[in-house]
Amino acid sequence: MGLFKLFMKSIIFSTRSRRRFFPFVIIFCILSCATIILLYNFDNFSREGLLVHRGVVVEISTLGTVDYGEAKTAIGTNIPGAEAVIYYRYVDFGNNLRICSINTKYKWAFSEIKPNDLVSGSFPGNDREALVSDKVLLTLSDEEGAPAVRIFTKPVVGAKFKIGISNETTFELKISGIFKRPDPPSNIASGREWILIPEDSFETLIGGQNLGYGDTQINIHSISIIASGDVFSGASYSNVDRIAASLDDLGAEYRSPIYTSKTDKDAQRNMMFLSLLFGIFGTFMVSTLYSYLITRFRRREVAVLKAMGYSGWDVRIVVLCEILVVAITGFIIGLVTIQGYLWLIRQSTYFYQFINFSYNLPFLTPSLTAVMSFLAVVLSCIPGFFLITIRILSVRPIEIFRQK
Amino acid sequence: MSNRVLIEAKNLMKEYIRGKREVVMAVNDVDIQIPKGKMVLVTGPSGSGKSTLLNILSGLDKPTEGKVLYEDENIAEWDEEKLAKFRRGNVGFIFQNWELIPIMTALENIESPLYPLKIKSKEIRTRAISLLKQVGLWDKADNYPDELSGGEQQRIGIARALVGKPRIIFADEPTGNLDVDNAASIMRLLKSFTKRDTSVLTVTHNEELKKYADLTHRMSSGRFV
Ligand SMILES: Nc1ncnc2c1ncn2[C@@H]1O[C@H](COP(=O)(O)OP(=O)(O)OP(=O)(O)O)[C@@H](O)[C@H]1O
Ligand SMILES: [Mg+2]
Numbered sequence: 001m002g003l004f005k006l007f008m009k010s011i012i013f014s015t016r017s018r019r020r021f022f023p024f025v026i027i028f029c030i031l032s033c034a035t036i037i038l039l040y041n042f043d044n045f046s047r048e049g050l051l052v053h054r055g056v057v058v059e060i061s062t063l064g065t066v067d068y069g070e071a072k073t074a075i076g077t078n079i080p081g082a083e084a085v086i087y088y089r090y091v092d093f094g095n096n097l098r099i100c101s102i103n104t105k106y107k108w109a110f111s112e113i114k115p116n117d118l119v120s121g122s123f124p125g126n127d128r129e130a131l132v133s134d135k136v137l138l139t140l141s142d143e144e145g146a147p148a149v150r151i152f153t154k155p156v157v158g159a160k161f162k163i164g165i166s167n168e169t170t171f172e173l174k175i176s177g178i179f180k181r182p183d184p185p186s187n188i189a190s191g192r193e194w195i196l197i198p199e200d201s202f203e204t205l206i207g208g209q210n211l212g213y214g215d216t217q218i219n220i221h222s223i224s225i226i227a228s229g230d231v232f233s234g235a236s237y238s239n240v241d242r243i244a245a246s247l248d249d250l251g252a253e254y255r256s257p258i259y260t261s262k263t264d265k266d267a268q269r270n271m272m273f274l275s276l277l278f279g280i281f282g283t284f285m286v287s288t289l290y291s292y293l294i295t296r297f298r299r300r301e302v303a304v305l306k307a308m309g310y311s312g313w314d315v316r317i318v319v320l321c322e323i324l325v326v327a328i329t330g331f332i333i334g335l336v337t338i339q340g341y342l343w344l345i346r347q348s349t350y351f352y353q354f355i356n357f358s359y360n361l362p363f364l365t366p367s368l369t370a371v372m373s374f375l376a377v378v379l380s381c382i383p384g385f386f387l388i389t390i391r392i393l394s395v396r397p398i399e400i401f402r403q404k
Numbered sequence: 405m406s407n408r409v410l411i412e413a414k415n416l417m418k419e420y421i422r423g424k425r426e427v428v429m430a431v432n433d434v435d436i437q438i439p440k441g442k443m444v445l446v447t448g449p450s451g452s453g454k455s456t457l458l459n460i461l462s463g464l465d466k467p468t469e470g471k472v473l474y475e476d477e478n479i480a481e482w483d484e485e486k487l488a489k490f491r492r493g494n495v496g497f498i499f500q501n502w503e504l505i506p507i508m509t510a511l512e513n514i515e516s517p518l519y520p521l522k523i524k525s526k527e528i529r530t531r532a533i534s535l536l537k538q539v540g541l542w543d544k545a546d547n548y549p550d551e552l553s554g555g556e557q558q559r560i561g562i563a564r565a566l567v568g569k570p571r572i573i574f575a576d577e578p579t580g581n582l583d584v585d586n587a588a589s590i591m592r593l594l595k596s597f598t599k600r601d602t603s604v605l606t607v608t609h610n611e612e613l614k615k616y617a618d619l620t621h622r623m624s625s626g627r628f629v
Binding site (some may be wrong): 042308396397 | 465489490499503505508512517519523576
């Protein structure tokens with residue numbers, strides 16, 4: 001109880017040393033903004049950019065369609081430097097639906113839909129889950145027994161629906177996530193709404209027992225070949241170049257492989273590393289500097305508190321509270337500022353016209369990025385905490401009697 | 405030891421090494437007794453070792469030799485944490501420069517020694533307010549130290565020293581930065597608390613203050629004379 005009381009009081013007192021408090025809140029605020037944006041980019045990179053760094057995408061040209069069997073023969077089974085070959089197969093069902101297979105392990109490997117396109121929910125984690133586009137209209141399956149009544153509804157995460165050609169052979173799927181369909185729709189999607197399901201479910205659903213599509217009716221949307229080796233050491237880069245070279249001559253049905261060359265990626269990766277280092281190092285430097293300043297400015301105060309009988313832990317709480325309060329206040333203001341700025345940009349039609357990517361801008365509301373940046377800010381204070389602890393413990397109360 | 409004696413020190417020695425070789429005997433073979441509920445005054449010129457003696461008796465510093473008996477316990481042998489705990493319940497300090505904490509109001513400064521203790525906030529507030537009234541600064545409760553005069557700050561300092569209900573208050577030059585009138589009223593205030601069995605040890609270079617003391621020692625070059 002005593003420590004909690006001390007903690008609460010210390011938080012209040014921390015905000016009163018105005019001359020330190022406001023400048024440092026602003027500095028922490030700026031650094032938090034930088035960290036949030038950097039981590040957003042980093043996160044974005046791992047969700048969106050990874051395909052560029054690790055994969056080669058082969059799309060089908062508009063000249064015709066390629067079925068699964070043909071694609072397998074053309075690509076071959078043994079590609080040097082490849083870790084995985086993912087075929088994005090689809091069938092067109094009825095007039096508006098396209099059912100497509102996705103790989104659950106490499107969520108970022110589909111060239112058309114990335115984790116960032118999710119509006120809600122998540123990618124299918126297991127069998128019998130589906131990712132659907134936001135404009136899909138579904139007949140929900142909970143009107144069992146009254147198949148004549150069809151309710152068309154917008155998709156909701158967690159809802160179950162059935163696909164089938166007769167009432168006996170329906171295949172039930174649960175919506176795990178909803179994505180925003182690329183707008184304008186890609187030429188391949190040709191205006192259909194998409195349902196994406198894991199490869200295993202796809203095979204069961206399409207096969208003879210259920211929808212009964214034959215092998216030649218299953219078309220290929222694109223093929224992603226994932227290079228082995230990791231991105232951060234750059235080992236995957238030469239493999240990407242090798243794979244791309246080996247896929248050079250696939251025939252007229254295929255477009256030429258989409259990939260970024262090693263030199264471009266090296267530059268990108270180095271930039272990202274540099275900026276991340278800068279952000280984390282910056283916060284670390286400032287929090288350490290701040291800790292140092294606190295221990296200087298509050299040294300006499302600490303000596304007095306110790307003379308009054310505060311234990312080592314008591315004074316530590318008093319002083320650590322200040323840096324925590326400053327860092328957290330700065331972070332919150334930074335987060336709100338970024339949100340406000342993004343909101344303004346979205347509201348402004350003027351901006352909207354010129355920045356037509358604006359709907360892709362980070363809107364971080366409850367996102368993992370915000371949580372991660374918060375942790376980064378708090379963690380970067382830890383060296384400061386140690387500095388404070390060491391310097392505080394070395395303060396001896398008799399210092400008060402040496403006159404200023 | 406008589407049960408009217410709170411602190412008894414025997415053969416206290418404190419050596420400092422200054423420069424390379426020179427040994428300074430800041431306190432040299434001092435015996436002192438502080439009775440309960442009395443004001444003891446130690447006077448002496450600058451550099452005579454008054455502050456050093458006060459630090460040792462209050463457990464802030466350790467003697468090179470000798471014992472500091474606090475009801476038969478030798479606090480000179482205790483470690484920092486044990487001493488901190490001991491000071492919480494038994495000792496209050498008053499300093500020459502008042503040393504109020506600038507980010508706390510007058511009332512909060514008085515409360516501050518109690519924050520780490522298991523005492524309810526309400527009880528702390530009640531005690532602080534009562535002391536604030538006793539030192540006559542009830543109307544300054546919400547002022548920050550830099551909004552108070554020196555005399556007022558020292559009254560807050562006294563209230564802060566008393567809030568933990570200590571058995572002894574150590575005061576190092578409590579009137580050093582005050583004019584004559586303020587000094588007199590501070591000393592009278594301190595004296596008034598000795599009537600409630602709180603002992604006070606005051607060290608000062610100001611011989612004028614002798615008239616407030618029950619017992620007086622004069623110090624010179626680390627010795628009582
Ligand atoms: N940490 C130290 N290192 C070396 N010498 C010290 C130290 N502290 C005190 N001294 C010396 O010990 C002697 C006594 O110092 P002390 O501060 O006790 O004197 P004082 O009587 O309180 O003087 P003043 O009235 O000026 O406060 C002085 O000669 C001083 O220089
Ligand atoms: Mg002194």
